[in-house]
Amino acid sequence: MDLPRGSALAPSRHGEYNVTLMTQGCYVHIPFCAHKCAYCDFNSYGGHGAGSIERYVDAIVCEIARADCDGAIVDTVFFGGGTPTAIPAESEARILHAVRKALPVAADAEITTEANPGSSDVAGLAVLRAAGFNRISFGVQSFDDDLLRGVDRIHSAQEARDAVRAARHAGFENVSIDLMYGLPRQTLPQWVETVEQAIDLGVDHLSMYSLIVEQGTGFGVLAAKGRLPLPGDDLTADMFEFARVRAAEAGYGQYEISNYTLPGRECRQNVHYWRNEPYHGFGAGAVSYQDGVRRTRLLTPSRYSVAALAGADLTAEAEVPTVEQQMAETMMLGLRMTREGVDLARFRQRFNVDPRDKWPVEIARLTSQGLIEVEGDVLRLTYRGVFLGGEAMIAFI
Numbered sequence: 356m357d358l359p360r361g362s363a364l365a366p367s368r369h370g371e372y373n374v375t376l377m378t379q380g381c382y383v384h385i386p387f388c389a390h391k392c393a394y395c396d397f398n399s400y401g402g403h404g405a406g407s408i409e410r411y412v413d414a415i416v417c418e419i420a421r422a423d424c425d426g427a428i429v430d431t432v433f434f435g436g437g438t439p440t441a442i443p444a445e446s447e448a449r450i451l452h453a454v455r456k457a458l459p460v461a462a463d464a465e466i467t468t469e470a471n472p473g474s475s476d477v478a479g480l481a482v483l484r485a486a487g488f489n490r491i492s493f494g495v496q497s498f499d500d501d502l503l504r505g506v507d508r509i510h511s512a513q514e515a516r517d518a519v520r521a522a523r524h525a526g527f528e529n530v531s532i533d534l535m536y537g538l539p540r541q542t543l544p545q546w547v548e549t550v551e552q553a554i555d556l557g558v559d560h561l562s563m564y565s566l567i568v569e570q571g572t573g574f575g576v577l578a579a580k581g582r583l584p585l586p587g588d589d590l591t592a593d594m595f596e597f598a599r600v601r602a603a604e605a606g607y608g609q610y611e612i613s614n615y616t617l618p619g620r621e622c623r624q625n626v627h628y629w630r631n632e633p634y635h636g637f638g639a640g641a642v643s644y645q646d647g648v649r650r651t652r653l654l655t656p657s658r659y660s661v662a663a664l665a666g667a668d669l670t671a672e673a674e675v676p677t678v679e680q681q682m683a684e685t686m687m688l689g690l691r692m693t694r695e696g697v698d699l700a701r702f703r704q705r706f707n708v709d710p711r712d713k714w715p716v717e718i719a720r721l722t723s724q725g726l727i728e729v730e731g732d733v734l735r736l737t738y739r740g741v742f743l744g745g746e747a748m749i750a751f752i
């Protein structure tokens with residue numbers, strides 16, 4: 356029986372057998388941004404003053420100090436948002452210090468901050484590096500200034516290049532950038548140029564996402580009025596295909612539908628999520644998954660701050676996924692990992708059933724459609740399955 360490194364098998368409080376992991380991730384949410392991007396449906400807010408940011412930092416430090424530490428080693432910490440670099444670097448350092456004080460963070464933990472190239476200066480990056488952040492993920496999205504303006508980004512292509520170089524200068528050996536394709540009026544040559552520039556910068560990790568137009572965003576409103584000139588499905592598919600091929604040529608292996616990495620630079624925090632493993636979560640709207648309970652915190656920074664500073668319950672929503680839900684989620688999330696896939700041995704060990712016995716009809720159908728394949732104890736998407744990823748994943752819900 357192969358267990359993930361540092362894990363043990365134990366019955367959970369909710370009856371079924373679970374893998375009790377001795378390592379887990381930790382997510383910290385910083386919900387502030389310079390302003391709201393047209394496509395964004397994250398829990399993020401533009402235009403907050405220094406006073407409310409300071410109060411939020413005090414509040415999240417309070418929440419972290421009350422963390423329920425179950426003894427599991429934290430081997431990844433991820434500051435996401437929003438824009439973590441929208442708050443002073445010293446404040447991020449203070450929050451990380453609080454995490455280290457409250458939880459057993461491994462000496463070799465991956466500690467990431469997301470960053471906006473428009474709010475990352477050399478001095479701030481040096482503070483972050485000195486505080487222990489060892490991975491930085493820039494939301495670049497494009498190296499085309501017209502496209503950047505079109506999606507309301509605050510930075511230019513030159514600022515993005517400068518930010519990556521400044522991060523290297525500050526001592527970040529592990530640098531990731533996010534790029535988006537399928538943007539309004541985006542052409543294939545523009546996308547090709549963006550990917551080439553990312554590769555030229557020599558970053559360690561590339562996240563390349565297709566734009567998804569969400570209701571309630573600026574783009575959602577325009578799309579509803581028929582005023583969002585998106586590239587068609589075929590052109591978007593060509594962009595995806597170019598990204599895959601070019602990344603592979605440049606030595607970036609695809610390990611998840613939208614993520615590519617140089618050897619050994621996979622985002623370990625995301626691997627925790629995709630394996631459907633427990634994690635801590637702190638901050639407004641942050642989700643944690645501990646002891647079989649998925650808990651979402653109060654969404655708005657103001658309500659969250661008041662409650663956290665008063666030591667009150669921060670829960671906006673709590674869900675205890677049934678075993679059936681846990682199994683379906685484990686399949687869906689595992690299939691996102693294009694190399695690792697769903698580890699059938701780990702699945703059997705966790706749920707006492709093999710997915711092939713649980714979903715014989717679905718697995719036979721998806722296999723005959725060429726969307727998934729089983730190799731030894733790994734069930735993963737095929738090349739065609741990656742392209743049509745959603746189809747295979749929803750089969751298990």
Ligand code: SF4
Nearest residue numbers: 388391392395399437
């Ligand atoms: S910077 Fe990121 S989190 Fe903030 S509004 Fe833009 S897309 Fe959303």
